[in-house]
Amino acid sequence: MDFSLSPEQQRFRDDLRGWLHENLGDFAPSGRAQSAETAAPLETIGRRAQVEIERGRAWQRRLFEGGYAGISWPREFGGRGGSIIEEMIFNQELAEAKTPPLINVIGLYMAGPTIIAHGTDAQKSRYLAPLLRCDEIWCQGFSEPNSGSDLASLQTRAVRDGDRYVINGQKVWTSLAHVAKWCILLTRTGGEKYGGLTYFIVDMESPGVEVKPLRQITGDAEFNEMFFTDVRVPAENILGSEGEGWRVAMTTLMHERASLGVGLQVRSRIALEELRTLARATMEDGRSRAADPLVRQRLAQLFIECEAMRFNGYRGLTRMLRGEQPGPEGSINKLMWSEVNQRIADAAMEVMGPAAMLSPDDPDSPGEGRWSYLLLRSRANSIEGGTSEVLRNILAERVLGLPRSR
Ligand SMILES: Cc1cc2nc3c(=O)[nH]c(=O)nc-3n(C[C@H](O)[C@H](O)[C@H](O)COP(=O)(O)OP(=O)(O)OC[C@H]3O[C@@H](n4cnc5c(N)ncnc54)[C@H](O)[C@@H]3O)c2cc1C
Known part of the structure; x- marks a missing residue:
């Protein structure tokens, strides 16, 4: 695969960067992963989440108005008609700029592409435009x-x-x-x-x-x-x-796996960069934690794993650019991403030492509680979108040609 961007792709990236610079203002990250009220009653959590939902809706609407919703969706359905490379650039740039997440992610990456593939004309004209504008989640x-x-x-x-x-x-x-x-x-x-x-x-x-x-x-x-x-x-x-539900569901799941592969490894790399900054800034007995050979080895190992994910992602992209179906690379990257993400969170706990136990709203809590949030949230990564055990079975059977597990 040629890793350099074509002049057209570079123009797309530069235009997007310029657009993000002008439009991200009100949506820039607050620096806090979540509020400290982990023991709050559900209604309080519901209300707080509602604010985030409305912010996410407004952000996706802003993207839509800027022509940046549905990057690789055909133009006839309100998309941008771009390639999957442009979709990848889009995901990378949004991750780098730390934009709010795309709230209608299930619509954009699962329901929408399934309607495009299997829907009637009436279904396409009813559902796709409000989905892109985020009028309907x-x-x-x-x-x-x-x-x-x-x-x-x-x-x-x-x-x-x-x-x-x-x-x-x-x-x-x-x-x-x-x-x-x-x-x-x-x-x-x-x-x-x-x-x-x-x-x-x-x-x-x-x-x-x-x-x-x-x-x-x-x-x-x-x-x-x-x-x-x-x-x-x-x-x-x-x-x-x-009676055709299984075939249609496979389209949804194939798009889920492919979209996970494109976007998530970038987020792991960014988390790793933040971990490196944390290690440099955290002092123990007058020395930076980044000077500890064990911490350095862990960071280097995580860097290698993130790079392996990146190149494996490119392998999957190359296959799709050749017009082939997404292959087992999606399963490899989903498995690696979930485990690397958990290892990054574990390493952050070790780097922080006793400070890892501070509650997220404590002024001395490193990263305003984002690391303890990542530690807890990343437990779900090896379950959602296919568990690690099931992915290992897929790789054992379909890639390594081992006997079926049952
Ligand atoms: C954060 C999050 C969000 C989610 N969002 C959605 C959503 O929006 N919509 C939706 O439909 N679902 C959603 N899910 C559900 C998710 O898809 C399922 O949790 C997942 O598919 C696993 O199914 P299960 O929980 O029933 O576990 P099970 O399938 O019952 O598995 C239990 C355990 O057994 C293991 N296991 C199962 N089969 C095998 C096997 N053949 N060989 C070896 N081990 C095996 C599993 O790895 C796991 O450890 C979400 C899950 C999470 C965590």
């Missing part, structure tokens, strides 16, 4: 209490009744369900494990949809339980056709 209702890694065993049932389907069941870990207008919902309409699944677009304001927040170890409540009781959904809200 999306969530993903795949996982259930007894179906996560083995997704196709799910039991939420949809039964046809005239021109509607009646949906009953429970989903869990549904990120953003508390603010979403639409849900991409995978249901069972038949007995066959894979052939009995159907994929719906469900209005979260429908009668019978109940959302209950789940509080995480960080104190945030990013995700929810969802209960469906006799929820009536028009047949025209099926994405694909009845």
